[in-house]
Amino acid sequence: MAGNLKGIRQILLAEQVEEQIYEYITQQGIVTGERLPNEFKLAERFGVGRSTIREAVKLLVSRGVLETRRGSGTYVREVIPSDLDPLNLRNVEDKVSLAMDLVDLRMILEPGIAELAAYNATEEEIKILFEKCDDTERRIREEEYYIQSDIDFHTHIALCSKNKVIEQLIAIIETAVLMFVNITHRQLTKETITTHRAIAEAIAEHDPIGAKAAMTMHITYNRSLIKEIKKEKRIVYD
Incomplete structure (x- = not known):
């Protein structure tokens, strides 16, 4: 501990x-x-x-x-120019609370998006999804920078949903995660590999329930770590 x-x-x-x-x-x-x-x-x-x-x-x-x-x-x-910060998060001082807000928003949106992707993804889109999954996994195992690859994976799932509004919204949210609250990726590499693979396989099998559950688990891991960091921040700074 x-x-x-x-x-x-x-x-x-x-x-x-x-x-x-x-x-x-x-x-x-x-x-x-x-x-x-x-x-x-x-x-x-x-x-x-x-x-x-x-x-x-x-x-x-x-x-x-x-x-x-x-x-x-x-x-x-x-x-970072202002047009890459449409949510106006640049000046938020408490990045840990911001991380929690963003992960809560992702929990609301992304399991349902994965569910839609399982219904609507084409074979070509599934092939690309596995390529992105493989790329993230390779980068993690070789200890390379992988965060953008991780974001590309989630953005592609939004594309597979066939909902144009979702596609644009997720791109904004994931970019915000990259720019402003990069605090969990370095500690969740094993969980990222496991849950990304489960998400991709469920979408490939056109299993909406499985895709939704796998995405929920993926974001739950992130939320749990942010909650722990937020608790520690109170211990250190209160």
């Missing part, structure tokens, strides 16, 4: 520093292609260890804000 709490504290600190670095980029007017100060200077500026800076930078890389160039440093790739 102690080790788990320590890991959660590290996540929370990295999340805080991630936002501070992002604010630093925007407030200092650092533009695309410009290099950030090295991790020694960033650690000194934000009063944390270099390992925390590295974790925060990884989060910003996963959001597409930064990129690392071997032997050269860390560069601004793209500061």
Whole structure:
């Protein structure tokens, strides 16, 4: 338990520093292609260890804000424009509560979307779904960046539902998860592999009940971890 709490504290600190670095980029007017100060200077500026800076930078890389160039440093790739933040989540300070709100919304929507996909997915769409499932699994096993692949998997399920409104809505929600609340992916790799496979197989078998149940389980894992992190945040900061 102690080790788990320590890991959660590290996540929370990295999340805080991630936002501070992002604010630093925007407030200092650092533009695309410009290099950030090295991790020694960033650690000194934000009063944390270099390992925390590295974790925060990884989060910003996963959001597409930064990129690392071997032997050269860390560069601004793209500061998130307002049109990629249609839910206006950029300025929400409590990212853990935001994560819970988003996962609750996903719980309302995505099991039903998986159910629709099981009814409506074509053989070609199912083939693509398994390709996306395989890609995410490969990236996880090889310890590569996989979050965008994970999002592509969920967005494709929305496409399989044959509901245009759902397709657009899920793309927005999943992008918000990527940009603003990337706090669960690093701890749920095993569960992601298992539940993604179960979702894809149920959709392939045109089993709406199975697809809905598998998606519910997938999001439940995410919600449980966020709930644990939120509880730990109260312990640390209250």
